[in-house]
Amino acid sequence: MSETIPIEYVKFAILDRPLCVWLPDLAETNRRFIRNIDPWFFSNQAELHAAALANAEVHSASRSHYPALALRLTYGMALEAFFATLGAVVQAPDCVFGWLSNYRNDELRMFVDRLSKGNFVRALPPFHPLSWARILQNLLAPLKDAHPERFDRLVRLFTKAWAKFAEDFLSEASSLEYNSLKHSFRIEPTALKIEIGVNGADTAPLITSTSPLAHTFPHLVRMAGDRRHHYDVARTAVALNPSAHTASLHLLACSMHNILAFARHRVMQPNDTIEVRFPDNDDVFEALSTRAGSIPRITYGGGVSVAPHEYWSADEILSVYPKAEEET
Numbered sequence: 001m002s003e004t005i006p007i008e009y010v011k012f013a014i015l016d017r018p019l020c021v022w023l024p025d026l027a028e029t030n031r032r033f034i035r036n037i038d039p040w041f042f043s044n045q046a047e048l049h050a051a052a053l054a055n056a057e058v059h060s061a062s063r064s065h066y067p068a069l070a071l072r073l074t075y076g077m078a079l080e081a082f083f084a085t086l087g088a089v090v091q092a093p094d095c096v097f098g099w100l101s102n103y104r105n106d107e108l109r110m111f112v113d114r115l116s117k118g119n120f121v122r123a124l125p126p127f128h129p130l131s132w133a134r135i136l137q138n139l140l141a142p143l144k145d146a147h148p149e150r151f152d153r154l155v156r157l158f159t160k161a162w163a164k165f166a167e168d169f170l171s172e173a174s175s176l177e178y179n180s181l182k183h184s185f186r187i188e189p190t191a192l193k194i195e196i197g198v199n200g201a202d203t204a205p206l207i208t209s210t211s212p213l214a215h216t217f218p219h220l221v222r223m224a225g226d227r228r229h230h231y232d233v234a235r236t237a238v239a240l241n242p243s244a245h246t247a248s249l250h251l252l253a254c255s256m257h258n259i260l261a262f263a264r265h266r267v268m269q270p271n272d273t274i275e276v277r278f279p280d281n282d283d284v285f286e287a288l289s290t291r292a293g294s295i296p297r298i299t300y301g302g303g304v305s306v307a308p309h310e311y312w313s314a315d316e317i318l319s320v321y322p323k324a325e326e327e328t
Helices: 026-036 040-059 059-089 093-100 105-118 131-141 148-169 172-182 240-269 314-318
Strands: 008-014 017-023 189-198 207-222 231-241 298-299
Touching: 008 059, 017 026, 017 093, 017 314, 026 093, 040 059, 040 240, 059 093, 059 105, 059 148, 059 172, 059 207, 059 240, 093 148, 093 231, 093 240, 105 148, 131 148, 131 231, 148 172, 148 240, 172 207, 172 231, 172 298, 189 231
Parallel strands: none
Antiparallel strands: 008 017, 189 207, 207 231, 231 298
């Protein structure tokens, strides 16, 4: 006698793209997946690389670049992990693994962009209508009774931090830098000193920024006008900020923990108390701010001018390659 196995399903959206996932043990698969996500990896990496940086500075300034770069790389990875986890929980809490395994980079960036601008984003209760503050008010809700004096302040501090994380995640310059680092380290380590003053004035610079830990990298810039397929090259110099990256990783770990704690409570332990994590003091939040008077990033170069007759069509550019019929 045949046995019919009931199939579970869940309907959700990744940004605006509709999905319906079917699986006999869908709920248990989702619970197991959520249970195994460990955001404290990022906090652990922050501690390891910060300690390595302090040790390197004692022995040789030249060795400090490696742990500083590791902190920057881990920060870039943590940003995507954080926003993707957030998107999965507010849009598909019953299929977190499905959302995370199927989102596209452009969808995640649009999700963060809409949320940052206060535009409509599809979200389930209690997060609808979606905003940074509304999300945090729900995630930190247990503190209303346990730590009422901290609740409003933490909502404000985390909201400000998340807005800063969104700015970094959406920044084209930050994306170019992160991609240059994670793909074969296409960067040139350097020290950076920038002085800005009044042109022609014989006075001290208005702003001076110095960083012993920095790097530069080249990238393509579309040429001015309607010049399809034609680019010149700019170069961006970035001053690394290990203390800010370290603080960011601790806050991202806390944020992911709180998102996942909410998800676990919803699908696994609806009768248990949600454990909320937050820094012991506000110094971690304050460390996110770039030090006063510093210029963390500057782009220069580009602006090449080419005579109109020297612009090539797509076919003329591709003519450098042998045609298929010419292959032997």
